[in-house]
Amino acid sequence: MTQAIEQAFELAKSRFAEQGVDVDAALKQLDQLPISMHCWQGDDVRGFENPQGALTGGIQATGNYPGRARTAVELRADLEQAMSLIPGPKRLNLHAIYLESDSRVERNEIKPQHFANWVEWAKTNGLGLDFNPSCFSHPLSENGFTLASANKEIREFWIEHCKASRKISAAFGEQLGTPSIMNIWIPDGMKDLPIDRFAPRERLANSLDEIISEKLDPAHHIDAVESKLFGIGAESYTVGSNEFCLGYAASRQTALTLDAGHFHPTEVISDKISTAMLYVPRLLLHVSRPVRWDSDHVVLLDDETQAIAHEIVRQRLFDKVHIGLDFFDASINRIAAWVIGTRNAKKALLRALLEPVDKLKKLELEGDYTARLALLEEQKSLPWQAVWEAYCVRHDVPAGAGWLDSVRHYEQQTLSKR
Template identity: 60%
Template sequence: MNQSVVNSYNEAKKLYESHGIDVDQVLKQLSEIKISLHCWQGDDVRGFLFRDKELSGGIAVTGSYPGRASTPQELREDLEKALSLIPGKHKVNLHAIYADTDEQVDLDELEPRHFEKWVEWAKEQGLGLDFNPTYFSHPNAADGFTLSHTNDEIREFWIRHGKASRKIAEHFGRELGQTCFTNFWVPDGYKDTPVDRLAPRQRLAASLDEIFSELIDEQFNVDGVESKLFGIGSESYVVGSHEFYMGYGISRGKAITLDAGHFHPTEVISNKLSSILMFSKHLLLHVSRPVRWDSDHVVTMDDELLEIARELVRGDLLSKTSLGLDFFDGSINHLAAWVIGTRNTIKALLRAMLEPVEELRKIELAGDYTSRLALVEEFKSYPFGAVWDYYCASQGVPVREQWLNEVKRHEQEVLLKR
C-alpha cells in the first residue's frame, strides 16, 4: 500500500480517536454493508426479454452514450468491471425483463430457470441478487394501469407476474444464501385529475393481497412496496401514493420502499426513515438524486445523501435497511455512473460513521445545543478523505480518481467495439 496513504490514515485516526471513534472498527463495519447495484443502468432499462419494445409506463432515459450492454453476458461483464472499482462486497438488483433465456416467454410465465445464468454468475462472484417485477413497457400496461386496472384479465395477468416474481426471488435467496429483497412498483395513475381516487386503490390493494397470499420464507425473500408522487403520464394522480403504501406495508407486514426521487421536489426522505422504522420491520432505500420531477440522476455527494447516511447511522437503522441504487443516465459512461453513485453512497456512510454520535447525543440530552452545532460543523472538515483512501486501498480498489483510468480503458477496449 502507498505509504503516503498509510501515513495520512494514521494521522486521521488520531483526530477521530480523540473523540472515542475506533476507525478500524468503523472500516470493518463499513465492509459488511452491501449496496444493491441496479442492473438497468447498464443498458438504459431495455432488458432482454422484449428486445424490440420501447420504454413506456413513465420510464424515460435520456442520452445515447456509446457502449451500453445489449446482451446478458455484456451486462455481467460491465457489472464485474464496475464492482472491481468499488470497495466492499455487494449485490446486483435485477428486473424481470433481464431474464437470460432464448425462450419466448411472457412476464407471467417467468420461472427461476429463466434466471439460472444470473444465479450461476452471482455464485461465482460471491454476490447476492435482488429482484423487481416489471410493470412497464408491455402491451398490458399501455394505458398506464396494471394491478389497479379495471379489466379483470389484464389485472390477473399482472397478478400472475407478481406471483412468479416472488418465486424467482425465493430461488435467488435459497441458492445464494442471501435474502433477496423484491420491490413492487407500479406506474398506475392518471395524467389528469380523476373523479374516483378510491376505487383504483381498492383494486391495487386487492391485487397485492392476492400476490402476497402465498407464504414465502422471509429468510429467502422479503417483499417491499414503493410509492411515487407523480411521473410521466401520471402527473395528477398515482394510485400507489406514499400514504397508500405506508398504510399497506405496515398493515400487511411488508417492507416499505423509499426512493429519494419519488416525492415533491422540495421533500426529502432522510426525515422519514426513523418514523417508518418505528412501525415497519424493514426499509428498502432506492438511493438516487432527484432533479425537478424524477430520480434518474447519478448519486452525488449532496446534502440529502449525507443526511440519509447520518440518519441511518445515528439511529442505528442499518440492520433494518436494504440499500440499493436507482438511476438511469444514458448521457455518460454507463460503468462510470455505477461507480460514482456507489462509491458516493459508501463514502457518505463512512462520513456518518466517523461522527462522534454518542458524544453528540449526550451533549444534546444535556441541552447544550451550542456545543452540538459547533461539533457537527467542525466534523464536516475532519479528514474522512484520508480514511476513505485507506479503505479503498485496503479493499484492493483504486484510490481517488484512479478508477476513472480503468473505466476509460474498458471503454476503449470493450464498449466502443460493441
C-alpha cells in the same frame, strides 16, 4: 497500502480518536453494509425480453452515449468492470425483464430457471441478488393500469407476474444464502383528474394481498412496496402514493421502499426514515438524485445522500434498512455512472460511521445544542478522505480518480466496439 496513504490513515485515526471514534470499528461496520447496484444503468432499462421495445410507464433513459450493453453477457461483463473499482460488499438488483431464454417467455410465466445464469454469476462474484417485477413497457400496461386495472384479466395477469417474481426472488435467497428483497412498483395512474380515486387503490390493495398471500421464508425473500409522487402520463393521480404504500406496509408488515426521487422537490426521504421505522419492519432505500422530480441522476455525495447515511447510522438501522441505487443516465459512460454513484453512497456511509454519535446524542439530551452544533461543524473538516483512501487500498481498488483510467481503457477495448 502505499506509504503516503498509510501515514495519512494513521494520522486520521488519531484525529478521530480524539472525538471518541474508533476508525477500525467503523471500517468493520462498513464491510457489513452492502450496496445493491441496479442492473438497469448498464442498458438503459431495456432488458432482454424485447430490448428494442419502447419504454413506457413514465420511464425514460435520456442520452445516447455509445457502449450500451445489448446482451446479458455484455451486461455482466460491464458490471464486473464497475464492481472491480468499488470497494466493499455489493449486491445486484435485477428486474424481471433481464431474464434469459432462447424463446419468448410471457411475464406471468417467468421461472427461476430463466435467471440461472445470474445466480451462477452471483455465486462466482460473491454477491446477493435482489429482484423486481417489471410492470411496465408491456402491451398490458399501455393503458396506464396494471395491478389497479378495472379490467380483471389485466389485473390477474400482473398478479400472476408478481407471484412468479416472488418465487424467483425466494430462489435467489435460498441459493445464495442471503435474502432477496423484492420491490413492487407499478406505473398506475392518470394524466388528468380522476373522478374515482378510491376504487383503483382498493383494487391495488386487493391485488397486493393476493400476491403476498403465500407465506415465504423471510430468510430467502422479503416483500417491499414502492410509492411515487407521479410519473409521465400519471401527473394528476398516482394509485400507489406515499400514503397508500406506507399504510399498506404498516398494516401488512411488509418492507416499505423510499425512493429519493419519488417525492416533491422540497421533500427528502432522510426525514421520513425515522417515522416509517416506527410502523414497518424494514425499509428499502432507492438512493437516487432527483432534479426537480423523478429524473434519476447519478448519485452525488450531496447533502441528502449524506443525510440518508446519517439516519441509517445514527439510529443503528443496519439490520432493518436495505440500501439500493436507482438511476439510469445514458448521457455519460454507463460504467462510470455506476462507479461514481456507488462510491459516493459508500463514502456517505463511511462519513456517517466516523461521527461520534453517542457523544452527540448525549449533548442533545442534556440540551447542550451549542456543543452539538460546534462538533457537527468541526466534524466536516476531519480527514475522512484519508480513511476512505485506506479503505479503497485495502480492497484493492483505486483510492482516487485513477479508476477513471480503467474505465477509459475498457471503453476503448470493449464498449467502443459495440
